[in-house]
Amino acid sequence: MQDQLKLDNFICFAVYTASHALNRVYKPLLETLGLTYPQYLAMVSLWEQDGQTVGGLGEKLFLESSTLTPLLKRLETAGYVRRERSREDERVVVIRLSEEGIRLKEKAIGIPGCIAAASGRDAVDLTRLQAEIVALREALNRSVV
Amino acid sequence: MQDQLKLDNFICFAVYTASHALNRVYKPLLETLGLTYPQYLAMVSLWEQDGQTVGGLGEKLFLESSTLTPLLKRLETAGYVRRERSREDERVVVIRLSEEGIRLKEKAIGIPGCIAAASGRDAVDLTRLQAEIVALREALNRSVV
DNA sequence: CGTTTTTATATCGCGCACGATTTATTATCG
DNA sequence: CGATAATAAATCGTGCGCGATATAAAAACG
Known part of the structure; x- marks a missing residue:
């Protein structure tokens, strides 16, 4: 039981480093789209279903509004989405793909x-x-x- | 092949979210030790082998010096490690556990x-x-x- | 032996990621 | 209906994580 505290036996360490490894593979591919990895995940979710709310996206991506709000603002600045307050409920912000955001899907398909x-x-x-x-x-x- | 771009079919998304889920489980446990998750991984590596260099730790943890240097400074501030320049090669910084850092292992074993x-x-x-x-x-x- | 190159760490800027808090709006309750 | 509670985003502070660059020391080279 000496190896209870050995790094190589930690499932958490395996997942942690695999996540970084995936990021490193993705990075050069996503640079051609002008996206970071979390931004890409948000776009994938929006390509699946446009017009999601910040909260809805957060539930799908397991992210807080404190993470998503600035990320979505950057996607808006990049011209891929629009952020609009819902008329029915002014608390809610709806995220919609722009034309450019829709077109980006074709470049991401591979x-x-x-x-x-x-x-x-x-x-x-x-x-x-x-x-x-x-x-x-x-x-x-x-x-x- | 419609589902090529569906989030739930992405191995990357599974790993990414599993990593966050692990972090959430770890957080309350590590708070009792006063460590973050990456700090904990560094400590585990040092418990395995004390006196590693910044570069050596980086190779084991798959992290850059730009990530490790500030992290190790925080561990030093917390009193768990000491950072010392090697006498043989002044470029190298060796990380050594303090008494408190060694004792912390007992609290982490579970x-x-x-x-x-x-x-x-x-x-x-x-x-x-x-x-x-x-x-x-x-x-x-x-x-x- | 002095110049160039390599190596090890540190610094900087940017983008997550989260907990805690704030703000604004809607829902609930007496 | 008006006060209170609940909800949705946004803001703030801290700590990663990395690429690019800087700094300093050691190694290699002519």
């Missing part, structure tokens, strides 16, 4: 394939691993609440 | 068990998943270089 290639795994294997990691995330989120 | 419990998996299963994620990280790191 990225997941690049990542899959870099991972050196086939699609089936990746899907299985991805499901396992999601299950881990869900178990952890349940334990906090 | 944390991995808490995380394992929160994950809801047995040790064997966690080890297997951890190895898979490490393999993913290594494949990604190879593809960048």
Whole structure:
């Protein structure tokens, strides 16, 4: 049990460093789109469903408004989205893709394939691993609440 | 192939959100030690091997000096480590645990068990998943270089 | 042996990421 | 209806995390 406190045996360390490794693979690909990695995730979510609220995006991306508000302002400055207060409920801010934001999707379509290639795994294997990691995330989120 | 650009099918998104979920589980545990999560990882590495250089730590933790230098200064301010320039090579900074830093290990010993419990998996299963994620990280790191 | 190159760390600027708080709006309750 | 509570974003302060650059020391070279 000596190795209880060895870094290489930490699932957390594996996830932490894998996350950084993914970021490093993504960075050069996303630079061509003028996006950071979290900005890219927000765009992907908006391509799936346009007109989401800040809170709705936060729930999907597991991010707080304190993270999203400045991020979305940068996306607005970049010209990819518009931020509009809802008329029905003035507390809510709705995020809508601009024309340029919609067009960006075409340039982004190839990225997941690049990542899959870099991972050196086939699609089936990746899907299985991805499901396992999601299950881990869900178990952890349940334990906090 | 419509779902090529769906967030839930992204391995990167799974890892990204799992990493945040782990951080949320760790946070309250680490607060009792007065450490952040990256600081904790640095301490674990030092408990394994005291007297590492900034560069050596960076290689183990996959972090740059621009991240580590301020982090280690904060650990020094907290009284857990000392930063000393090597006499043989004045470019190198060696990090040594203080008495308090050494003692902290006892308080940290139970944390991995808490995380394992929160994950809801047995040790064997966690080890297997951890190895898979490490393999993913290594494949990604190879593809960048 | 002096110049150039390499190496190790530090500094700077930017963008997350979060907890705590603030502000504005809506909902609830007596 | 008016006071209170709840909700949605925004703001603020702190700590990563990295690329680019700076600084200083050591190594390599002619």
